[in-house]
Amino acid sequence: RPSGSRRAMATCNPAVMRLTALVLLGASCAHGMQAARYSRVLRAAVRPSGFIAMAADLPDAIVVFEEVPDAAEATVALTIPGEATRVVWDKLMVLATKQAVVSGFKQGSAPAALVIGAVGRNVLVADAIATLLEHYCKASIGNKINAMGEPRVLDKQDEIMARFVPGQSLSLKLSVDVWPEVTLSSADYFGLEVEIEVPPFNQAAYDSTLQQLQQRQAKLKDYALDYKASEGDTLLVDMTGYEQLEDGSKGEELKQASGAQLTVELLPGRFMPGLVEGLLGAKAGENRLVPVQFSTRSQAQGLSGKKLLFDVNVMSVQSKVIPELDDDFANSIAPGLTMEGLNDKVREGVQAEVDKAVKTASLTQLELALVLKLMPNTPVPDTLVTEHARKQWAAMLTDVKDKEKLSDEDMLAQVTSASFEAFKAENLDGIKMIVRGSLLIEQIAKLEGVAVDKADMEEQKMMMKASNPKGMEKVDDAMLMTQIEATLLRDKVLELVATKSVITKVPMKAIAA
DSSP states (O other): OOOOOOOOOSSOOHHHHHHHHHHHHTOOOOOSOOHHHHOSTTOSSSOOHHHHHGGGGOOOOEEEEEEOTTSSEEEEEEEEOHHHHHHHHHHHHHHHHHHOOOTTSOTTOSOHHHHHHHHOHHHHHHHHHHHHHHHHIIIIIITTSOEEEEEEEOSOHHHHHHHOOTTSOEEEEEEEEEOOOOOOOHHHHSSOEEEEEEOOOOHHHHHHHHHHHHHHHOEEEEOOTTOOOOTTOEEEEEEEEEEEOTTSOEEEEEEEEEEEEEEEEOOTTSSSTTHHHHHTTOOTTOEEEEEEEOOTTOOSTTTTTOEEEEEEEEEEEEEEEOOOSSHHHHHHHSTTOOHHHHHHHHHHHHHHHHHHHHHHHHHHHHHHHHHHHHOSSOOOOHHHHHHHHHHHHHHHHHHHHHHHTOOHHHHHTTOOHHHHHHHHHHTHHHHHHHHHHHHHHHHHHHHHTOOOOHHHHHHHHHHHHHHOTTTTTTSOHHHHHHHHHHHHHHHHHHHHHHHTSEEEEEEOOOOOO
16 A cells, blocks of 8 residues: 655755645544544543453444445445444443433432433444444445545444334445555656756846845945935834823833844834834934834734834934945955856856756656556546645745735634635645656655655755744744655656656747737
8 A cells, every 4th residue: 555645845844844834634534523623521531441452353344345436436335233233332331321410319220221321322322323423434445445544434424323223233334535546656657758947047037136235235325414314214213112091192112123223224024013113213312202003913012002102313314325236346245256256156146047947947847757557537636635735725824924024813714614615625636646646756766766865854954944934933843854854855766767868948938019
């Protein structure tokens, strides 16, 4: 049996991984009835060992499988023998009698009828069915077909409960996902022909890099004392923050919102609303009291959603002097560096990003070509589709959180079953292609003996943790290593396929206006 699809996201973003874990933990993988959902009797964290042990001695069930056409699933007709329903019910009643509180009787001595009345027949029946399903789904289904995920009960719950009678057989209809068969030889995946569009040199990125270097090397020059600050200028200030009272006056001083010798660049949107606007027109030596409003999404400690007053002493108004792009500028970045050398280095860096994008596109196109050639319409199990949908959904939610600067509470409010199902339905075709690609990559890796070196995985993990120590604090190591292994395995397999494929690079077509 395959180990499972391990296709990871292209980058192991710690925020995405934490949200993925949350989404996975919140997912329901029930058989259809779970004891913990219905039972007051079996609500303890651990079932009594005797109750679990009895399941191993249950007689075999009658199981009939039928594959579903054009789907990676099978229906299962499961007939549980009457002896099993009686054994489970009797064991459950013993446990219930010991735990039930019945008026007028010592605990453990009440008649069965009163125990059933106190606990509730539906609760006990649901517990019995859940226990039987838990046993037979493993013993009679999982060991006989190449099944994956949790079997789903197709019968209506109330109908099953109505049919349950201790000592009589119980027939159920289930659905279970099955692993698709992937049969390959090297002739199937070597010799592919793909065409990759190569983008032109990214002049905008080149220009932007030089501009950023100029901004970093810029010098600040004081204006005359009577100069009034305008947009784009920089102020050197001492600033004290106060809580703003309802009448608009100063309240308690807020140390976390205060500081000395601070630089405030007067650019719209750079700071909380009100600060830049309140300092336009200020002169050196001037004092201003500026009201501001912190966003409810602010990450500033204790300031989210608050109204503050900033007592600002303007020490100087400064202009930013941008250096010319010449040898002196290049030398200020690295001693001995000329402008020609700086241009070459920037171009190399920008071109390296283009080359990286082309390589990524080549591997993606190879993977797509593999799927279209070998598994274009192969049914894939919903278990794998759901797993990948959750990862993509988590990545999308993390992106939204970052762009809109949502708080954790606001973000979690969007993690609902309905929103996930809508996302899954909208992206279903693409997700299925990813799953098919993952299945092919795992099979090729097995045939070609491709494996990921543990040392490489450890190195990747250490690099990721070093680059973002705070973000990686809450990321589970096992999940991280699984994603790293999946990413490295995918790249190694596709790089092998690339060496024996024909990849034609053509200029990227211009996008029509």
